[in-house]
Amino acid sequence: MEKKDAHRINNLIRTPEVRLVGENVETGVYKISEALRMADEQELDLVEISPNAEPPVCKIMDYKKFVYEQKKREKVLKAKSTQVIIKEIRFGPQTDEHDYEFKRKNAEKFLKEGSKLKAFVFFKGRSIIYKDQGQILLLRLAQDLEEFGKVEAMPVLEGKRMIMFIAPKKKK
Numbered sequence: 001m002e003k004k005d006a007h008r009i010n011n012l013i014r015t016p017e018v019r020l021v022g023e024n025v026e027t028g029v030y031k032i033s034e035a036l037r038m039a040d041e042q043e044l045d046l047v048e049i050s051p052n053a054e055p056p057v058c059k060i061m062d063y064k065k066f067v068y069e070q071k072k073r074e075k076v077l078k079a080k081s082t083q084v085i086i087k088e089i090r091f092g093p094q095t096d097e098h099d100y101e102f103k104r105k106n107a108e109k110f111l112k113e114g115s116k117l118k119a120f121v122f123f124k125g126r127s128i129i130y131k132d133q134g135q136i137l138l139l140r141l142a143q144d145l146e147e148f149g150k151v152e153a154m155p156v157l158e159g160k161r162m163i164m165f166i167a168p169k170k171k172k
Contacts, residue, residue: 139155
């Protein structure tokens, strides 16, 4: 028995009675010695569920099996969760046709892989006066990628960047 478990049992013993709940036991208030005897008869553990209740609530169960099943459940939930990957594509306000096509193909590939896309136009120096061109460029990209993803956030100017997010469409 570990030190921590012994401490918990000592705390339980200080209280003369506990409320017992569970499947294979009649719910009610029992003396601590009676509850421990019942747990021993069933070859299970007496586990304190709610120590702050008056009297403390305990349950007769197989504690190691409970911990094992809880870890197993967490592992399944972790396996089901997916991590969102965000890929970035950077344009200038006056990106020429060839560069645009090259970056569009990369964006298409990222969306097919299931990654989110963060497309932005970076304005250097005085090129901020071309923010309407940047917006047109990002909207054109959104229109070209319409069949692979949907626009999550329309182009927004943040400092010297105009940013737009595109999420991949769900596969059927």
